[in-house]
Amino acid sequence: MKKEKNGFTTIELLVCFVIISSITISLFGVILNYKNKQQIVGIKGEVHRYISTITKMIEDDLIHLKLTSVTISNKSATLQFQDGSSKILNVVENNPSDVVIQYGDATNLINYPIPYVESLTVVNSYLTRSEVYGYPFFEFYLELNHPDIEHNEKIDINYPI
Amino acid sequence: MHKMSKKGFVLAETLIVSVFIMSLFMMFYTNLYPLIGEYEKRSSYDDITSKYTAHFIRKMILQTGNDNLLKGNQDYVDITECPNGYFVNTTMCFAYKEKYHISKMYVTKYHIESFKNMVKTSNLPRGFMEYVENLPKFQTPSNRQAYKRVIVEMTYPNGSITYATIEVIAR
Numbered sequence: 001m002k003k004e005k006n007g008f009t010t011i012e013l014l015v016c017f018v019i020i021s022s023i024t025i026s027l028f029g030v031i032l033n034y035k036n037k038q039q040i041v042g043i044k045g046e047v048h049r050y051i052s053t054i055t056k057m058i059e060d061d062l063i064h065l066k067l068t069s070v071t072i073s074n075k076s077a078t079l080q081f082q083d084g085s086s087k088i089l090n091v092v093e094n095n096p097s098d099v100v101i102q103y104g105d106a107t108n109l110i111n112y113p114i115p116y117v118e119s120l121t122v123v124n125s126y127l128t129r130s131e132v133y134g135y136p137f138f139e140f141y142l143e144l145n146h147p148d149i150e151h152n153e154k155i156d157i158n159y160p161i
Numbered sequence: 162m163h164k165m166s167k168k169g170f171v172l173a174e175t176l177i178v179s180v181f182i183m184s185l186f187m188m189f190y191t192n193l194y195p196l197i198g199e200y201e202k203r204s205s206y207d208d209i210t211s212k213y214t215a216h217f218i219r220k221m222i223l224q225t226g227n228d229n230l231l232k233g234n235q236d237y238v239d240i241t242e243c244p245n246g247y248f249v250n251t252t253m254c255f256a257y258k259e260k261y262h263i264s265k266m267y268v269t270k271y272h273i274e275s276f277k278n279m280v281k282t283s284n285l286p287r288g289f290m291e292y293v294e295n296l297p298k299f300q301t302p303s304n305r306q307a308y309k310r311v312i313v314e315m316t317y318p319n320g321s322i323t324y325a326t327i328e329v330i331a332r
Contacts, residue, residue: 012172019179023186030190037197044204052209059213132256139260151321156210158260160217 040148046115047144047153054101054112054155058140061087062159070129070138070161077127077140089127089140096121101142120146129161136161206292211325214261215313219329221257222268222311224249230268230309230329236275240266264316265289271308271328274298289314292324299328 008016065081072078075091088109090102099122101112114122125142140157222230227246231238240247243254247268257263269276273296280293292314299310309329316322 012175015172016175016179019175023179023183027186041200048204048208055209055213059209063216130260132260133252135253135256137256137260151319154210157213160257 043117043120043146044149044153046117047120047146047149050112050115051144051153051155054103055157058089058103058157059159062138062157067138067159067161072127072129075125075127077138079138091125091127091142093122093125096123099125099142114144117146119148120144123152202291203295205321205323206295207325208323211313211315211323212327214263214315215311215325215327217257217261218263218266218313219311219327221248221254222329231270237267237269237273237279240268262315262317263313264322265312265314267312268329269310269312271299271310273310276312288322289324296326 061079061081065083065085067079068082069080070077071080075093077089079087079089081087086106087104088102088106090109092100092102094100097114097120099114101114102109103112104110114120121144123143123145126139128139128141130137130139138157138159138161140155142155144153146153222240225247230247238244238247241258241264243251243258245251248254258266267276273293277293277296277298280290283290293312310326311329312324312326314322314324
């Protein structure tokens with residue numbers, strides 16, 4: 001009895017395996033790349049949320065309560081407002097990856113630590129009063145660095161006094 | 162005894178299917194990849210610092226009490242060089258420009274279609290063109306002629322560029 005020729009030949013199977021393997025390998029690279037990008041986007045999102053929260057909180061006070069004067073001592077500022085109230089803004093740097101912004105009334109300072117993300121560090125921070133063309137500005141600057149983020153993200157509040 | 166059929170795929174069939182699947186993946190990849198770049202680009206659009214900067218420019222413009230920010234058939238005005246009529250104190254405007262790293266400022270109609278068309282045919286930097294192209298047209302009812310917009314571009318010392326827009330209601 002003649003044996004029936006049924007199914008794949010070795011060559012067909014080999015070619016198939018090679019093609020499927022190459023697709024899998026290329027897809028693995030793509031998916032890994034997406035995974036890394038997704039992690040970076042997550043870190044960026046976390047940093048952006050932190051920056052937005054701090055910026056909005058301080059800028060809203062500066063705009064609505066109207067800043068009249070500021071007293072700065074190293075990394076601590078006392079902001080005086082038009083209605084006679086005042087708020088304190090401190091930057092407490094224990095180490096570059098453990099930095100806390102403190103903001104609020106003197107009796108009720110609230111801590112806002114930088115996000116707990118690995119390798120996220122503060123590379124520069126200052127509170128200052130500067131003049132540009134004779135116009136005084138209060139400036140609060142805090143620059144955050146992460147090796148996976150192309151440009152350093154920053155809190156950069158400038159308010160005319 | 163009947164002759165058995167020759168079952169299974171031949172090499173040509175396997176190849177065709179593989180090429181088809183590969184081209185599907187390629188299409189998927191090429192369409193999805195630019196979306197990541199698009200997301201990264203948009204993170205520099207209307208971020209909180211830029212929005213407050215636009216707010217301060219708007220505040221300065223409103224201090225003039227100028228109800229007629231665009232004259233006649235003007236669709237937009239370039240106010241980058243702090244022109245009189247848009248700022249009570251031009252020195253103060255320059256101080257703000259320097260402090261907030263402002264590299265471009267425009268006052269436009271609230272409905273910015275004509276501004277979009279101008280930007281499309283101009284030699285303005287690509288980033289700015291893409292930002293303006295990305296903006297909605299901000300359609301308002303015709304009885305709100307006093308509604309204008311300020312569009313601001315900030316160029317920081319580290320090379321990053323951000324953009325923001327905010328409405329200006331002159332009266």
